[in-house]
Amino acid sequence: IEISSLLNFLYLCKNDLMVNLLSNEKIVSDSIQVTDEESILDYLKDKEEICLDTETEGLVPFNDKLLLLTLGDSDNQFVIDIETKKESCKYILSNLQDKLFIMHNAKFDYIFIKYHLGISLNNLYCTYIASQVNYNGFNIKHNLKDLLFRHFNIILDKTERETFVRNNLLNESQIIYAANDIKYLKKLKKRQEEMSLKLNLTETIRLEMELIPYLGDMELTGLLVDEDKWNKYIEINKNNLKEISDKIKDELYKLQSNFKIIDKNTINSKHDINQLELFSDEDHDRNLVNKVDISSPNQMLKILNKLGVYIESTKSELLQKFILDNPQHKTKDLIELLLKYRKYSKFVSTYGDSFLNSINKTTKRLHSNISQCSTDTGRISSKSYSKNEGVNLQNIPADNDLRHCFISRPGYKIITIDYSQQEITLAASQSQDPLLLAACNNNIDLHTELATISYRIITKDPSFVINKEIRTKHKRVVFGLFYGAGAKRISEVLSIDNKTALEVYNALMEKLSEFNKYQENIKKALKEDYTVRDHSYTNRMKFFHQLLNKEMELYEAEKQACNFPIQSSGASMIKKAIIECGKYIKNNNLDCRILFTVHDELLFEGKEEISNDVANDLKNIMEKVGLLFLNNVAIKASVTIDEFWTK
Numbered sequence: 043i044e045i046s047s048l049l050n051f052l053y054l055c056k057n058d059l060m061v062n063l064l065s066n067e068k069i070v071s072d073s074i075q076v077t078d079e080e081s082i083l084d085y086l087k088d089k090e091e092i093c094l095d096t097e098t099e100g101l102v103p104f105n106d107k108l109l110l111l112t113l114g115d116s117d118n119q120f121v122i123d124i125e126t127k128k129e130s131c132k133y134i135l136s137n138l139q140d141k142l143f144i145m146h147n148a149k150f151d152y153i154f155i156k157y158h159l160g161i162s163l164n165n166l167y168c169t170y171i172a173s174q175v176n177y178n179g180f181n182i183k184h185n186l187k188d189l190l191f192r193h194f195n196i197i198l199d200k201t202e203r204e205t206f207v208r209n210n211l212l213n214e215s216q217i218i219y220a221a222n223d224i225k226y227l228k229k230l231k232k233r234q235e236e237m238s239l240k241l242n243l244t245e246t247i248r249l250e251m252e253l254i255p256y257l258g259d260m261e262l263t264g265l266l267v268d269e270d271k272w273n274k275y276i277e278i279n280k281n282n283l284k285e286i287s288d289k290i291k292d293e294l295y296k297l298q299s300n301f302k303i304i305d306k307n308t309i310n311s312k313h314d315i316n317q318l319e320l321f322s323d324e325d326h327d328r329n330l331v332n333k334v335d336i337s338s339p340n341q342m343l344k345i346l347n348k349l350g351v352y353i354e355s356t357k358s359e360l361l362q363k364f365i366l367d368n369p370q371h372k373t374k375d376l377i378e379l380l381l382k383y384r385k386y387s388k389f390v391s392t393y394g395d396s397f398l399n400s401i402n403k404t405t406k407r408l409h410s411n412i413s414q415c416s417t418d419t420g421r422i423s424s425k426s427y428s429k430n431e432g433v434n435l436q437n438i439p440a441d442n443d444l445r446h447c448f449i450s451r452p453g454y455k456i457i458t459i460d461y462s463q464q465e466i467t468l469a470a471s472q473s474q475d476p477l478l479l480a481a482c483n484n485n486i487d488l489h490t491e492l493a494t495i496s497y498r499i500i501t502k503d504p505s506f507v508i509n510k511e512i513r514t515k516h517k518r519v520v521f522g523l524f525y526g527a528g529a530k531r532i533s534e535v536l537s538i539d540n541k542t543a544l545e546v547y548n549a550l551m552e553k554l555s556e557f558n559k560y561q562e563n564i565k566k567a568l569k570e571d572y573t574v575r576d577h578s579y580t581n582r583m584k585f586f587h588q589l590l591n592k593e594m595e596l597y598e599a600e601k602q603a604c605n606f607p608i609q610s611s612g613a614s615m616i617k618k619a620i621i622e623c624g625k626y627i628k629n630n631n632l633d634c635r636i637l638f639t640v641h642d643e644l645l646f647e648g649k650e651e652i653s654n655d656v657a658n659d660l661k662n663i664m665e666k667v668g669l670l671f672l673n674n675v676a677i678k679a680s681v682t683i684d685e686f687w688t689k
Contacts, residue, residue, distance in 0.1 A: 086138060146168065187200050261410065265638060267448060343355065419605070500546065527601065564607070586602075633649040
């Protein structure tokens with residue numbers, strides 16, 4: 043590797059490697075020659091494909107500068123200094139907008155170019171995304187350095203990247219580095235396309251490439267937050283947290299009075315214990331309880347162990363299981379309060395004071411770093427850019443009190459459209475199970491029918507009639523079946539013993555016989571070739587490389603394999619909907635934009651006077667898109683229009 047690196051370095055430094063620079067800066071180098079706008083356009087105007095890369099100060103387009111933009115191919119690279127030639131760069135790109143641009147991490151380049159130069163490049167190929175699709179399921183990296191070494195044994199030195207910082211003067215090494223970043227992109231694209239064709243992933247690649255600009259626009263747009271409403275709701279949750287905390291202390295005091303469970307070893311404070319010896323027994327116990335840190339897993343575990351709760355940790359699932367197995371235990375009230383406390387504590391810590399600090403100071407909106415292929419199923423995900431910059435908007439709870447804090451601009455409306463029963467519809471289409479098809483096409487209440495089967499077994503009452511609460515609880519069982527869960531999951535959800543859960547599981551799978559056969563076929567294919575397809579028109583695939591290498595249990599692999607087709611098809615459906623809705627908005631020049639997506643849901647912001655008509659058109663587009671992924675069944679989309687985000 044060291045020899046190869048040296049050879050690469052010597053190659054870059056050869057006099058016959060000439061980089062073209064458009065800048066007002068004077069760089070003296072035998073490897074760099076000055077160029078102009080027309081020379082760049084003369085070379086690129088007849089090219090069908092152009093390689094492109096950017097160099098920036100950081101990751102956030104609203105805060106960090108765009109420093110360099112490189113265009114070209116393997117033979118010629120043109121590095122444009124944005125600091126001194128911004129208008130020239132805009133002129134060049136505006137004359138090349140109909141070209142196909144090959145990039146690595148194209149969404150990143152897209153958002154910096156659009157934000158700083160005001161130009162949208164909509165015909166893109168991303169080598170980063172293509173690698174994620176082609177190698178889906180492999181535990182490998184997809185950065186350019188790793189890709190070039192994997193495919194061509196080329197070593198790309200990326201150490202120069204760290205020198206692109208604010209107010210740093212442009213130098214020869216940076217220019218050569220920028221040029222080298224695009225040299226191999228066309229060659230890499232060709233290799234990836236050959237691989238995609240062999241794997242029958244061409245439609246998946248096409249979908250993902252077409253999606254990139256729309257996700258870039260969503261990221262740039264962000265969401266507007268009503269900060270006053272947000273703070274009021276957080277304050278309510280803080281008060282709830284304090285109330286539950288007090289109840290836990292009261293419960294601990296009762297237990298302490300009876301069982302003397304708290305001592306110096308529990309709270310790890312010998313000095314405090316010695317001071318408490320001065321108090322009466324009652325005050326002593328109360329002060330001991332007040333010293334307990336209920337947010338400390340270690341302290342709470344010691345207390346629970348002393349009370350006969352013999353678990354290895356205080357993870358929520360272990361606490362819940364203990365209550366299920368021991369419904370009359372003396373710690374039942376304490377554990378239930380502790381679980382509530384953690385729920386509110388997590389909510390307040392996640393969405394409390396620090397959350398609003400992530401609102402961008404320039405745009406005054408909340409942004410999210412969106413990823414389109416970071417999950418195996420292809421589900422869109424999001425994350426922050428860095429600490430106090432951007433948030434994971436995908437994780438916003440389906441809580442209207444919270445979601446109502448995301449608002450439209452004055453004179454606009456938030457249009458929320460989501461697919462109704464997407465999982466059931468896809469399960470019906472994939473399996474062609476009669477009951478699932480009837481639920482979709484004939485309005486059969488699937489959840490009532492299946493919950494009735496389960497609870498007549500649980501209660502041993504053949505005439506048992508379920509209520510709304512039971513039906514709602516049982517939904518988790520049904521969706522668990524879709525995603526490959528078994529009797530263990532049913533036991534946890536319905537709070538029943540394992541034997542009864544297995545009986546319920548078998549009865550449900552007997553009722554869903556064709557769906558059961560469908561999942562068994564998936565498991566069989568998994569064992570034969572260690573892959574699974576989503577069986578949609580895009581035909582996304584996942585390799586189970588870890589199973590092949592015996593790094594994964596078969597049960598876990600089977601569960602993921604059963605989960606994949608429905609989740610993946612659903613992900614591709616919403617992606618196609620984003621593309622088609624985006625085209626409709628653009629082609630009709632509408633005062634409307636896509637704000638964000640959460641799984642099967644799309645958020646739009648449209649001018650108030652057109653919002654009803656536009657919402658209806660968007661709904662029809664989404665339903666039409668759904669048909670591309672379905673067989674013998676249709677899907678409906680539901681619409682809400684308001685001044686805020688509504689679920």
